[in-house]
Amino acid sequence: MNLDRAKFGLILLCLEVLIVLLFTIFVGYDLQADGSHEKHHVNPSQGGLRPQANTIVKYDSMYQDVHVMIFVGFGFLMTFLKRYGYSAVGLTMLLSAVAIQWGILCRGIFHHDDHGMINIEITSLINADFAAGAVLISLGGILGVSSPFQLTVMVLIEVFLYSLNEYIGAEIFKAIDVGGSMFIHAFGAYFGLALSRMMKPTKDINSTNEAATKTSDLFAMIGTIFLWIYWPSFNGALASGDDQHRAVINTLLSLSASLLMTFVWSGILSHENKLDMVHIQNATLAGGVAVGAPFLKSKLGLHDTCGVHNLHGMPGVIGGIAGTIMAAMANEQVYGNSLYQQYPARAPVQNSSEFSEIVNEFADVEPGEGRTAASQAIYQLATLGVTLAIAIVGGSLTGLILRAPVFDNVPLDQHFDDVYFWECPEDEEKTKLMEANKNKGLDNRTFDFELGADSDTKNVASQAL
């Protein structure tokens, strides 16, 4: 019996018990999902709800698309390491399951009804998936070098800070962040990178396991492509009407242009001008320039397994700055009544003459704070600053905490290797064979259990030795 492993199992058990307890006390159904609510007890003609008008109809399709991105997209994107496939999909599932449940609770700290109850409905699940997205981006920075226990603790801290940051940015600063450039991508990336820097400040990680095979790369392409396909739903899931329509169109066109540019750079800049699958996996998604990762490692001593700085960090910051510029330029001529749907704080204050004018012209406008374009832009920029501050400080502190031995550091020789935490099919066979060899006086040379590994290399290797 391995006590560390059993300990982690028991702690997960306690966590799930705690979650169930908190759900029982604080979580209920929202009106839309609550059959006992009086709105479901009266005739539609008297203000009751009609089943076919339920919000589940509007959101479910895009919710399931986002759900595919989180589990298939991120999960398989990270299977590119040749000996870490079990961990990539397994950790994605474990950490997302924690993040979804914990995320509903943390978001509820900032969004609850007058009785302190968290009323959940389908958009709660979309927001919980978004929190899981931020966590998986952070995971990308330290994939292969952290234990499940360390990562679970990371999720608990990060999801709380994620919810806090989103509350400050979206509710207090009333900043707009379509697609989560700041709240999800920049936050997740810099939290993970700061954590990575703190956890391994001096050690140079340079493992032969940190490489791909063709089979592992093809599994990773399953993730890449599903992320690529459903990105329009990710960016449009919580929008409506023409805003949602534009989010889908713009995302698709940006992704298509990014993908083409990736082939441009990968073909021009890479070794022998051949295409590099790692560039395709990363840059097609980000539109970022796929040349920063080696720089980070060599110059800053910063480890970044999946290149999240390029895939999420830089594009997230660029998205945040672009959002600031857009906010500074947005006006009624271009956006029509969408202006006040996109930037609700720009609507005039209640009872003002400006507000009366706008209500006359447009339908469905809520009173706001009467912000100018400039002041909205400043709030957008402040949100980016707060996001980076919380991510970097929070990630660094979390990294410091996770260095404590109680959280089970992964030994250096088991980095990027499933054997640290998984029963691997080949391992049992391997053990038997090594013993058989020992009995026969043979030595046990390279045992390398890679994904779909091609063994000719190794055959020749043994000839060569």
Added chain:
Amino acid sequence: MNLDRAKFGLILLCLEVLIVLLFTIFVGYDLQADGSHEKHHVNPSQGGLRPQANTIVKYDSMYQDVHVMIFVGFGFLMTFLKRYGYSAVGLTMLLSAVAIQWGILCRGIFHHDDHGMINIEITSLINADFAAGAVLISLGGILGVSSPFQLTVMVLIEVFLYSLNEYIGAEIFKAIDVGGSMFIHAFGAYFGLALSRMMKPTKDINSTNEAATKTSDLFAMIGTIFLWIYWPSFNGALASGDDQHRAVINTLLSLSASLLMTFVWSGILSHENKLDMVHIQNATLAGGVAVGAPFLKSKLGLHDTCGVHNLHGMPGVIGGIAGTIMAAMANEQVYGNSLYQQYPARAPVQNSSEFSEIVNEFADVEPGEGRTAASQAIYQLATLGVTLAIAIVGGSLTGLILRAPVFDNVPLDQHFDDVYFWECPEDEEKTKLMEANKNKGLDNRTFDFELGADSDTKNVASQAL
């Protein structure tokens, strides 16, 4: 020419001719899909149908989700065996295609119009996918040990009994079975296990092929994760309004908790306290305790390739019992008018004073049978009993029938091996090499064509010999 194979091809041909014939005679479009229906001939203002109000709009998105579960989910879930990947996805496709067509006909025996015609629309396709789901659960119990002919006969019998059982439970007993705990999961599992027991009553199956490689396990994770993702759609596909909303939320939360608990048990109970990918593949989906499978095999002489007893059987029975308890406790205070949508038999009988009262309070209530909570609960329990009886008796009899040599038993040495029925890329090469070796006086040692197999093990093995 292999006569057995040609025979099976001819029988499939006859089956398809029969199916087309029966469709021609008995199947037509439902109003919603039938452009020639008078409702499409009149103005909407005079009761005609508007195109945008067609039911395809409501159901299509979740239908396609369920469809992914059947073909990608079940298909790839069963690719975990290292030499049986072609069969896993190929048999899933073949048996599902038979089950879908045959299922529409069998369901039509019990659901047809006054002229004996089966009117199909989009929910017919969802129900046909559910029938395919039950079949694939049964397949999981005998995967690798049955011939395609045996399995096709199994589908024809099982889908008829499935339709009969669902008719008894849902129509006669008016039991409620959201997500198909009883009709799909328990029925499919115990039909398959009873059949497995009858087909192999004495032989101890213990093949070295009944194992996974890392590559085959990762393919299986594609199936696992798609099943996990779309389960909310599976459980909510045929519901509406707040019922559908709750089905989605509850399924997602149950799955997330299950997933976490799987890591708890897998980490605490398994060998060296390492995580076991088989547990993740099964228990994340079921929420069941993943320790029963070896017990079944050793104690009852029962073979269960995919662990369907734990993944579908036990959870299905638990779901049925939970449904009984829920029915006993359901009342108008908690469910509002949903009560009579969920349990239509609990609505008062027509023309009663109770019925008038309820129609006054709620909209859209149909007259029912005036059942009490207790009598509804008894019917729920009776449905579980009937389901288990039909599944176990039907499965056993089917197993007896399939022992007849005419249905092509798979030889013991070809269990869990694609070579029994598939042309495998490596086989031709293998044959050539074996002959080349023979000509040179070399013996032909281990030929083991596994999925993405790692050959170092075998290199060392040959050194060790």
Added chain:
Amino acid sequence: MNLDRAKFGLILLCLEVLIVLLFTIFVGYDLQADGSHEKHHVNPSQGGLRPQANTIVKYDSMYQDVHVMIFVGFGFLMTFLKRYGYSAVGLTMLLSAVAIQWGILCRGIFHHDDHGMINIEITSLINADFAAGAVLISLGGILGVSSPFQLTVMVLIEVFLYSLNEYIGAEIFKAIDVGGSMFIHAFGAYFGLALSRMMKPTKDINSTNEAATKTSDLFAMIGTIFLWIYWPSFNGALASGDDQHRAVINTLLSLSASLLMTFVWSGILSHENKLDMVHIQNATLAGGVAVGAPFLKSKLGLHDTCGVHNLHGMPGVIGGIAGTIMAAMANEQVYGNSLYQQYPARAPVQNSSEFSEIVNEFADVEPGEGRTAASQAIYQLATLGVTLAIAIVGGSLTGLILRAPVFDNVPLDQHFDDVYFWECPEDEEKTKLMEANKNKGLDNRTFDFELGADSDTKNVASQAL
């Protein structure tokens, strides 16, 4: 630095700059996506648009399904070659990204507003995916023997001709082509086959790389199954009401019957009567008879890597002929008002007494050309003829053009091999080992880096040598 590769990178860069320029000048949002349009500035009660009535709601779910087919479906379907997996998914992504952007522009030549502007919305994206579908079908004919530069030029020419042909068929001839039998499948297949014939008129391609492994075949099954699952959405995406409902039902039933028949023919006709995974991959999708491909190669000197003649060409022509027959038989008794939705040209001309009669009987009928069933059938047949003519002549000319050395022919020994254009993980290792061997006086025998390759064959092979 490889100048050819760098050249291709620069040309892609110029292409993307050109595309962005053309988009800036000619492309705008359609009313549905344009927040600045006056319809979004007025109250719904005065004719303004309500957000919840936006067309994105109707189309998005099926659009995302089609998107999965293009990228996951076609991409992974073509991974069956053992050493060409990177190229299969990489080229699918590159060519689709070009086709989507270029397709919006080419379609805009024939569909623009009075100011020459292309107004895009969600159905523009669906149509762009359809154009990408035609391109990927053509790619299937020459997969493995063409360079990315040649293929990019092919996309630019083909997508223009595709748009022209669709304009002639759908707009001028007013032919109906549900599911794109003619416009997508027949056009894409015969364009690709004509191009294949012209590019390689004399050479006999016979590479050992043109084969599958079990791992590569399983990756291909991911593509196959996603294509199979979402085909109902592909055929129904642009339809409405009962037409869409029938498209979904009919596609599902046809696919199920096709799948069964594939097992029939594969089992009866193939070697040793075993099932052939290639048949399953192709014929399950087409319902075509999967025995023509070797015939094409041996008799006509025509190379067809993925069997697109059987999978798309023949079924497309059959679909076109069936569409002609259906048009000849269509009448008001069977279709009701759907008749004039399906065949708008059959509606009587404006101001005629027949038109007044029909408007009285049905709602929502637009005036047409008063075509008879026979004349509609003739237009359908003419559309098939024009499609084949443009495809074959256009494909041949494109093939002639692509023979110019400037477009980078793939050397014969790098056919069907990722090494031509990709950095492969094993290659670097290989180079190192070959040098190590040379230093030790060993020769470098078979290096064969296949996907998930099984090496026992090769071990025995080296014993046998």
